[in-house]
Amino acid sequence: MGNIKQLPISSCKFVGLNIKIIYTFNVMKAELLTIGNEILIGQITNTNSVWLAQELNLIGVEVIQITSIGDDRKAILQAFSDAQQRADIVLITGGLGPTKDDITKQVFCEFFETNLILNNEVLLDVTDFFAKRNKTVSDINKKQAEVPNGCFVIRNKNGTAPGMWMEKGGTVFVSMPGVPYEMKAMVSHDIIPEIKKRYKLPFIYHKTVLTQGIGESVLAEIVSDWEDNLASQNISLAYLPSPGVVRLRLSAQGDDETALKNKVENEVKNVLPLIQKYIYGYEEYGKEQPKLENIVGELLLEKKLKLALAESCTGGYISHLITSVAGSSAYYNGCIVPYHNEFKHQLLQVNQSIFEKYGAVSQACVEAMAAELLSVFKADVSIAVSGIAGPSGGTPDKPVGTVWIAVAYHQNIVSKQFIFGDNRQRNIHMSAITALNMLRKLILNIEQ
Amino acid sequence: MGNIKQLPISSCKFVGLNIKIIYTFNVMKAELLTIGNEILIGQITNTNSVWLAQELNLIGVEVIQITSIGDDRKAILQAFSDAQQRADIVLITGGLGPTKDDITKQVFCEFFETNLILNNEVLLDVTDFFAKRNKTVSDINKKQAEVPNGCFVIRNKNGTAPGMWMEKGGTVFVSMPGVPYEMKAMVSHDIIPEIKKRYKLPFIYHKTVLTQGIGESVLAEIVSDWEDNLASQNISLAYLPSPGVVRLRLSAQGDDETALKNKVENEVKNVLPLIQKYIYGYEEYGKEQPKLENIVGELLLEKKLKLALAESCTGGYISHLITSVAGSSAYYNGCIVPYHNEFKHQLLQVNQSIFEKYGAVSQACVEAMAAELLSVFKADVSIAVSGIAGPSGGTPDKPVGTVWIAVAYHQNIVSKQFIFGDNRQRNIHMSAITALNMLRKLILNIEQ
Numbered sequence: 080m081g082n083i084k085q086l087p088i089s090s091c092k093f094v095g096l097n098i099k100i101i102y103t104f105n106v107m108k109a110e111l112l113t114i115g116n117e118i119l120i121g122q123i124t125n126t127n128s129v130w131l132a133q134e135l136n137l138i139g140v141e142v143i144q145i146t147s148i149g150d151d152r153k154a155i156l157q158a159f160s161d162a163q164q165r166a167d168i169v170l171i172t173g174g175l176g177p178t179k180d181d182i183t184k185q186v187f188c189e190f191f192e193t194n195l196i197l198n199n200e201v202l203l204d205v206t207d208f209f210a211k212r213n214k215t216v217s218d219i220n221k222k223q224a225e226v227p228n229g230c231f232v233i234r235n236k237n238g239t240a241p242g243m244w245m246e247k248g249g250t251v252f253v254s255m256p257g258v259p260y261e262m263k264a265m266v267s268h269d270i271i272p273e274i275k276k277r278y279k280l281p282f283i284y285h286k287t288v289l290t291q292g293i294g295e296s297v298l299a300e301i302v303s304d305w306e307d308n309l310a311s312q313n314i315s316l317a318y319l320p321s322p323g324v325v326r327l328r329l330s331a332q333g334d335d336e337t338a339l340k341n342k343v344e345n346e347v348k349n350v351l352p353l354i355q356k357y358i359y360g361y362e363e364y365g366k367e368q369p370k371l372e373n374i375v376g377e378l379l380l381e382k383k384l385k386l387a388l389a390e391s392c393t394g395g396y397i398s399h400l401i402t403s404v405a406g407s408s409a410y411y412n413g414c415i416v417p418y419h420n421e422f423k424h425q426l427l428q429v430n431q432s433i434f435e436k437y438g439a440v441s442q443a444c445v446e447a448m449a450a451e452l453l454s455v456f457k458a459d460v461s462i463a464v465s466g467i468a469g470p471s472g473g474t475p476d477k478p479v480g481t482v483w484i485a486v487a488y489h490q491n492i493v494s495k496q497f498i499f500g501d502n503r504q505r506n507i508h509m510s511a512i513t514a515l516n517m518l519r520k521l522i523l524n525i526e527q
Numbered sequence: 528m529g530n531i532k533q534l535p536i537s538s539c540k541f542v543g544l545n546i547k548i549i550y551t552f553n554v555m556k557a558e559l560l561t562i563g564n565e566i567l568i569g570q571i572t573n574t575n576s577v578w579l580a581q582e583l584n585l586i587g588v589e590v591i592q593i594t595s596i597g598d599d600r601k602a603i604l605q606a607f608s609d610a611q612q613r614a615d616i617v618l619i620t621g622g623l624g625p626t627k628d629d630i631t632k633q634v635f636c637e638f639f640e641t642n643l644i645l646n647n648e649v650l651l652d653v654t655d656f657f658a659k660r661n662k663t664v665s666d667i668n669k670k671q672a673e674v675p676n677g678c679f680v681i682r683n684k685n686g687t688a689p690g691m692w693m694e695k696g697g698t699v700f701v702s703m704p705g706v707p708y709e710m711k712a713m714v715s716h717d718i719i720p721e722i723k724k725r726y727k728l729p730f731i732y733h734k735t736v737l738t739q740g741i742g743e744s745v746l747a748e749i750v751s752d753w754e755d756n757l758a759s760q761n762i763s764l765a766y767l768p769s770p771g772v773v774r775l776r777l778s779a780q781g782d783d784e785t786a787l788k789n790k791v792e793n794e795v796k797n798v799l800p801l802i803q804k805y806i807y808g809y810e811e812y813g814k815e816q817p818k819l820e821n822i823v824g825e826l827l828l829e830k831k832l833k834l835a836l837a838e839s840c841t842g843g844y845i846s847h848l849i850t851s852v853a854g855s856s857a858y859y860n861g862c863i864v865p866y867h868n869e870f871k872h873q874l875l876q877v878n879q880s881i882f883e884k885y886g887a888v889s890q891a892c893v894e895a896m897a898a899e900l901l902s903v904f905k906a907d908v909s910i911a912v913s914g915i916a917g918p919s920g921g922t923p924d925k926p927v928g929t930v931w932i933a934v935a936y937h938q939n940i941v942s943k944q945f946i947f948g949d950n951r952q953r954n955i956h957m958s959a960i961t962a963l964n965m966l967r968k969l970i971l972n973i974e975q
Contacts, residue, residue: 119590121580125573132569142567147593394850395843398864402842405918405951414864416846422861422904456870470853503853
């Protein structure tokens with residue numbers, strides 16, 4: 080367990096009691112415990128724990144164990160007592176439904192040697208919850224307002240099961256519903272602020288540099304000297320690769336918020352000249368990771384440009400990414416998926432001689448399509464893709480994974496050939512990511 | 528722990544030793560243990576455990592706990608000894624890389640009080656692995672061929688870290704690499720067959736009915752009497768809902784494989800008349816869940832029909848689903864995404880008067896597009912979609928989530944209006960699933 084000191088300050092805004100203690104930790108250790116059979120039979124993925132781990136790491140709390148067990152009294156009691164041995168805080172999700180198979184609340188009482196009492200504020204919340212949905216509260220639902228005697232109640236604005244905060248032997252246990260949006264609202268609005276208020280945690284600053292078109296190992300070589308220098312400043316660097324994209328996350332922790340932020344931002348500036356052509360954006364502390372389709376969308380909106388697409392091997396995936404962004408109709412005109420040569424000719428005027436001389440997977444073909452798109456869709460910019468997604472269709476000259484991409488911005492056309500690999504889904508994904516970034520670079524006049 | 532009996536039969540085909548023991552269990556209990564900091568910091572989702580839990584449940588092994596810990600010697604030893612107390616088999620993933628932070632193999636030795644020895648067969652595998660990639664083996668990679676003395680080696684065809692099977696106090700521990708496709712290959716090809724060979728497990732038969740276009744609660748009402756009757760036959764029923772689709776899984780376990788199978792298949796036949804129009808397929812025991820795009824693809828191939836699409840609100844997503852299937856070029860001709868009315872008019876001949884009288888989100892508009900598609904793309908069947916994906920663009924008459932879908936099969940056109948909801952991504956997904964199923968029904972002449 081972390082190094083704990085008691086300080087005689089603070090208060091608690093939770094229903095129930097006021098707390099007058101603040102703890103300071105060198106490192107505060109957390110365990111995440113999910114209760115319910117759905118995870119054990121592989122019916123659902125434990126995404127609650129991923130989200131909780133991220134949120135806790137962001138405020139400087141270290142997650143040391145994630146445990147999933149079933150709705151089983153003995154297993155729950157054992158997990159509680161094991162967790163108490165190693166963690167300063169245990170965040171529990173699940174097992175709080177009104178049906179008989181959910182037993183977390185009863186076992187919570189048993190572990191804390193207490194009993195359930197009706198909490199009138201929660202009863203009002205539950206009654207209100209059903210009234211808003213034009214339903215009356217059944218007796219079984221009223222039971223949701225019973226909480227362990229002595230617990231601090233965390234109210235649930237999105238459901239009927241309240242959160243419960245209790246302590247034993249210096250370890251905090253918080254029991255929450257397993258429904259993701261109920262749990263997340265409690266954590267964001269009540270539990271994280273309460274942890275930050277009650278415990279003195281180190282301040283952590285993260286900044287993530289988003290790169291495209293360069294592999295993890297090549298990237299590591301280029302920034303090697305810069306990376307060595309980070310250690311001396313106590314900045315840690317993580318490479319977070321996903322198909323087509325490598326994210327570089329810089330993290331530092333300490334007490335002086337402004338100094339930390341300046342130190343990290345300064346190192347982001349230092350790495351810029353080394354890898355500028357690969358960087359398509361930044362992920363800010365605590366905010367969502369910007370996607371290329373959003374970044375390109377914002378750019379098109381800002382520059383008042385209209386986009387059109389021709390997708391052969393990507394089969395509409397780029398169009399799907401673009402239109403998954405709300406408001407994309409302001410800059411997106413449309414797409415043609417010409418899945419055979421005759422439609423490339425008929426709808427996008429690709430000359431038959433191009434197919435005969437170069438084939439459909441060629442510079443000539445994608446450039447012709449990119450140019451024609453501008454007039455068909457009255458667009459300012461366009462993307463055209465043609466390739467062999469696989470698993471069949473490859474030749475010695477053009478193996479599976481060969482993809483030609485052209486991007487056009489009025490008269491300017493840039494095209495490039497790529498050989499991605501032999502996985503169909505990955506080839507489609509890589510082509511889309513690469514094409515979007517090529518368009519971004521063309522608009523911003525960045526080296527391709 | 529389960530009720531264990533030793534029977535003097537069986538053998539082991541693993542590298543190393545032969546095993547001469549079979550255990551029988553009432554219920555065999557498994558624990559899944561993942562080792563590595565990536566999961567604890569929320570960097571990756573624990574999908575290995577979801578897959579393992581599914582595979583173990585399929586062969587009648589009960590998963591009682593899933594635990595994730597970091598690359599920490601003390602935590603690993605504690606987790607091993609805790610797991611030994613409650614489980615008959617412990618499947619461990621992660622921490623087998625050649626770098627210094629990966630310590631699972633060393634701690635494995637410590638727990639089993641043994642030491643690492645070079646295994647020549649693994650060394651050949653590792654050398655071979657690098658030779659195939661035109662690389663020589665470094666000393667650090669040669670260390671991958673060292674395994675705990677006395678362990679049964681499970682060879683890795685897709686990577687360099689071998690699997691290791693050891694036993695202590697009646698509990699089996701299997702350590703595997705964390706890379707999903709390396710781990711999955713070992714489990715499917717070696718570990719599951721070995722468990723089935725060494726332990727007498729109950730036979731389990733699952734059959735899943737795939738439905739589309741009906742909610743979980745309405746479905747449950749319709750099949751209520753049938754469901755009540757399942758219990759008396761010891762068949763359990765699970766509702767597995769996902770957007771647009773509800774899967775109904777029937778499961779039974781026992782000793783007589785043929786009798787079990789007949790019992791379950793018979794009940795699948797019994798439910799058919801009640802919900803036939805919603806059923807689009809079946810998921811067979813141990814096989815992958817068939818997707819609508821695959822089912823529609825096979826149907827088009829079989830009937831020698833060519834497909835074309837016009838996607839407004841779905842923005843290319845249906846085209847993406849269709850083309851994600853390898854070989855789809857045999858039945859797919861292409862798609863137009865006309866993201867503004869003028870392109871619906873220009874590319875698909877939708878009459879201006881239709882926009883004026885009914886708007887683009889209308890029966891007249893989608894029917895006109897579906898019909899025109901057949902001639903533009905020389906197709907036999909088509910899908911046209913127009914709707915308000917949201918979050919903005921709704922009106923009192925046509926709220927966000929309003930979608931018109933038309934499907935055409937030569938002269939036959941069927942169109943329907945749907946109001947899905949207020950989430951953009953969900954509306955796009957629901958529209959696509961619904962449209963694919965409407966086309967399937969039209970081709971097969973099933974009531975819409």
